[in-house]
Amino acid sequence: MTExxxxxxxxxxxxxxxxxxPGSKQPAVDDVSLxxxxxxxxxxxxxxxxxxxxxxxxxxxxxxxxSGRILIGDQDALSIKPTELRRSIGYAIQQAGLFPHxxxxxxxxxxPGLLNWDRSRINDRVDELLDLVGLEPAQYADRYPRQLSxxxxxxxxxxxxxxxxxxxxxxxxxxxxxxxxxxxxxxDELLRLQGELRKTIVFVTxxxxxxxxxxxxxAVLGQQSKILQYDTPQNILASPADDTVAGxxxxxxxxxxxxxxxxxxxxxxxxxSVHRDDSAEQVRSVIAGSDYDWAVVLDDRERxxxxxxxxxxxxxxxxxxxxxxxxxVSTQSTLEDALEAILAEQHASAVVTGPVGRYExxxxxxxxxxxxxxxxxxxxxx
Amino acid sequence: MSTATxxxxxxxxxxxPAERIRLFIQPVLVLIVAAAVVFWAFDRDLxxxxxxxxxxxxxxxxxxQHLLITAAVTAIVVLVGVPLGVLVTRPGAKALRPLFIGxxxxxxxxxxxxxxxxxxxxxxxxxxxxxxxxxxxxxLLPVLSSTILGIDQVDRSLMDAGLGQGMSRVAxxxxxxxxxxxxxILAGLxxxxxxxxxxxxxxxxxxxxxxxxxxxxxxxxxxNVTLILGSVLAVCLALLMDWLGGLAEFYVGPKGxx
Numbered sequence: 001m002t003e004x005x006x007x008x009x010x011x012x013x014x015x016x017x018x019x020x021x022p023g024s025k026q027p028a029v030d031d032v033s034l035x036x037x038x039x040x041x042x043x044x045x046x047x048x049x050x051x052x053x054x055x056x057x058x059x060x061x062x063x064x065x066x067s068g069r070i071l072i073g074d075q076d077a078l079s080i081k082p083t084e085l086r087r088s089i090g091y092a093i094q095q096a097g098l099f100p101h102x103x104x105x106x107x108x109x110x111x112p113g114l115l116n117w118d119r120s121r122i123n124d125r126v127d128e129l130l131d132l133v134g135l136e137p138a139q140y141a142d143r144y145p146r147q148l149s150x151x152x153x154x155x156x157x158x159x160x161x162x163x164x165x166x167x168x169x170x171x172x173x174x175x176x177x178x179x180x181x182x183x184x185x186x187x188d189e190l191l192r193l194q195g196e197l198r199k200t201i202v203f204v205t206x207x208x209x210x211x212x213x214x215x216x217x218x219a220v221l222g223q224q225s226k227i228l229q230y231d232t233p234q235n236i237l238a239s240p241a242d243d244t245v246a247g248x249x250x251x252x253x254x255x256x257x258x259x260x261x262x263x264x265x266x267x268x269x270x271x272x273s274v275h276r277d278d279s280a281e282q283v284r285s286v287i288a289g290s291d292y293d294w295a296v297v298l299d300d301r302e303r304x305x306x307x308x309x310x311x312x313x314x315x316x317x318x319x320x321x322x323x324x325x326x327x328x329v330s331t332q333s334t335l336e337d338a339l340e341a342i343l344a345e346q347h348a349s350a351v352v353t354g355p356v357g358r359y360e361x362x363x364x365x366x367x368x369x370x371x372x373x374x375x376x377x378x379x380x381x382x
Numbered sequence: 383m384s385t386a387t388x389x390x391x392x393x394x395x396x397x398x399p400a401e402r403i404r405l406f407i408q409p410v411l412v413l414i415v416a417a418a419v420v421f422w423a424f425d426r427d428l429x430x431x432x433x434x435x436x437x438x439x440x441x442x443x444x445x446x447q448h449l450l451i452t453a454a455v456t457a458i459v460v461l462v463g464v465p466l467g468v469l470v471t472r473p474g475a476k477a478l479r480p481l482f483i484g485x486x487x488x489x490x491x492x493x494x495x496x497x498x499x500x501x502x503x504x505x506x507x508x509x510x511x512x513x514x515x516x517x518x519x520x521x522l523l524p525v526l527s528s529t530i531l532g533i534d535q536v537d538r539s540l541m542d543a544g545l546g547q548g549m550s551r552v553a554x555x556x557x558x559x560x561x562x563x564x565x566x567i568l569a570g571l572x573x574x575x576x577x578x579x580x581x582x583x584x585x586x587x588x589x590x591x592x593x594x595x596x597x598x599x600x601x602x603x604x605x606n607v608t609l610i611l612g613s614v615l616a617v618c619l620a621l622l623m624d625w626l627g628g629l630a631e632f633y634v635g636p637k638g639x640x
Binding site: 082095098101111114160170 | 540542543548557562638639
C-alpha cells in the first residue's frame with residue numbers, strides 16, 4: 001500500500017452535455033450530466049457505438065459539445081483555447097499512438113516541448129517518467145517505438161500522457177490491443193501509479209472486468225451515452241440498476257464481487273491447530289475434541305506449514321508421517337483467491353495467514369456465500 | 383523481449399535487400415557504359431562536322447545544360463507539388479483536390495513535346511525557362527499524388543494523439559504528417575526526376591540546350607556516332623538520377639520507419 005496522498009487531480013463536471021454531429025438527427029450524446037470526483041478513476045463502460053468515447057473526447061474538446069457545460073476544476077473547458085486545454089490534460093489511446101518517426105524520448109517529451117520547457121528539464125522529466133512506468137531510460141529512451149513490444153509501447157503511451165503532470169488523464173481503451181497477461185500487468189501498474197499520483201482519470205473501455213478492476217466508480221452507458229448506472233463497482237455488481245446493466249455485468253458478477261473483496265473484510269472461522277512438535281497422540285486428542293476431522297499444523301512461530309487429517313493420523317507413528325501439503329492465502333488476498341484455494345484443498349477451506357505469516361483462521365464456502373448474500377441484500381435495500 | 387512488433391504505421395515503402403544491391407550496382411554499370419560510349423565516340427577518325435559536336439567542351443556543356451534543366455524542373459516540382467499536395471489534404475480544401483489532380487493529370491497525359499511547342503507558340507519566346515516550364519508541368523503529377531498519398535496514409539490515431547496532446551494543426555503537419563509522408567514524397571520525386579531527365583532531351587526544340595541537341599543533330603545529319611553518343615548519355619543520366627532518387631529514399635527517410 002502506498003501512503004495516502006492528497007489527490008493531485010481536479011473534479012470534472014459534465015452539465016447537461018449533448019453532441020449532435022452535423023447532418024445527423026439523432027444526438028450521439030444526449031443530455032449527459034456527470035460528476036467526476038477529484039483523484040478518482042471513473043470508467044465509462046458500454047457497448048460499441050454508445051457514445052462513451054465521444055463523451056470522453058468532449059472533455060478535452062477533441063469533440064466539441066453542441067450544448068451543455070464542462071467544468072474542469074472550477075474552469076469552464078469551453079472558455080479555454082483547445083490547444084492550451086489539451087496540453088493540461090493527459091491523453092492515452094489504444095495502441096499507444098506513438099509517433100513512429102520519433103524516439104521514445106521525443107514522444108514522451110512532446111507536451112513539455114509544446115509548453116516550452118527547457119531541454120534539460122524535459123530530459124530529466126522523460127527519465128523520471130520512463131522509470132515510473134518501469135522502462136529503464138538508458139535502455140529505451142533513444143529507441144524508436146517499433147523496437148518496443150506492444151506492452152512497452154502502451155507504457156510509453158501512459159508516460160507521455162503524464163509528461164506535463166496534468167491533473168486529469170483521459171484514457172481511451174489504452175490496454176485494448178495487448179494480450180490478456182500484459183493487459184493485466186498494465187492494469188496493476190496503472191493502479192500502483194494512481195496510488196501515488198491520485199489524478200482524476202476518465203477511462204473508457206467495453207470490458208466490464210477491466211472497469212471493475214480499475215474503477216473507483218463505473219458509469220454504465222447505454223445508447224447516446226445515457227447513464228444507466230453510476231456507482232461503485234461493488235454496488236453495480238451487487239445490484240444492477242436494470243436488465244440492460246445486468247446483461248452487461250454478465251453472468252460472472254458473483255465471481256467479480258469476490259474479486260473486489262479481501263479476506264480481511266470477512267469474519268474468519270476457526271479450525272483446530274496443532275504444533276509441528278506435538279506427538280501423534282496429542283494431535284489425535286485435539287481433533288477428537290473438536291467438531292472437525294482435520295487440523296492445521298503450525299511451526300513454533302505460529303505459521304501454518306501443513307495440515308493433517310484424522311484418517312491418516314490413525315496409523316501414523318508420528319505427526320510428520322501424516323502431514324499433507326498446504327497452500328495458504330493472506331488477509332490481503334481477494335475472496336476470489338480464497339475460493340480458488342477452497343476448491344483446490346481437500347479440507348474444503350482456505351487457511352488464512354495474517355501479519356508475519358501467523359495463522360488467523362480459515363475461509364469456507366459458507367463464508368463466501370454468506371458474504372455475497374449479505375452484499376446483495378445491502379445493495380438492494382440502499 | 384521482442385523487438386519489432388505490430389506498429390501503428392504499416393505500409394510505408396520499404397527498402398528490400400534486392401533494392402540495396404541495385405543501389406550499389408546501378409551507378410557502377412552506368413559509369414562503365416557512359417565511359418565506354420565516350421571512349422568509343424572520341425577514339426575514332428571524326429569528320430570536321432562531327433568534331434563540331436563531338437568534342438569534350440561541347441559534350442560537357444550539353445550535359446551541364448541537361449542537368450540544369452533537370453535541377454530547375456525538380457525544384458519547381460517540389461516547390462509546387464508538395465505545397466499543393468498539402469493544401470488539398472487540409473480539411474477545408476479537400477474540394478480543390480480533383481481540380482489540381484486534374485490539371486496535373488492533363489499535364490502528364492499530354493505529350494511533353496506538345497506542351498513545349500504549345501508554350502512556345504503562346505509566348506513566342508525560346509530559352510531555358512520556356513524549356514523548363516512544360517517539363518515541370520509534365521513531371522508534376524508523381525510528386526503531387528505521392529504527397530497526397532503520403533499524407534492520407536498517416537494513421538488517424540496518430541493525428542488524434544497529436545491533437546489530443548495539444549498540437550496545433552500547423553505543428554501536426556510539420557512534425558507528424560510531413561515527416562511520415564517523406565518516404566512517399568521521395569518515391570514520387572524519384573519518378574518525377576526520371577521523367578524530367580528523359581523529357582529534357584526535347585528542350586533543344588525551344589533552344590534550351592541539353593543532350594537532345596546531339597540526338598537531333600545526329601538524326602538530321604544521319605550521323606550515327608553523334609546520335610548514339612547523345613542517346614546513350616541521356617539514358618545514363620536518367621539512370622543516374624534514378625539512382626540518386628533511390629539513395630535519397632534510403633538515407634533521407636525518417637529513421638524510425640526503416
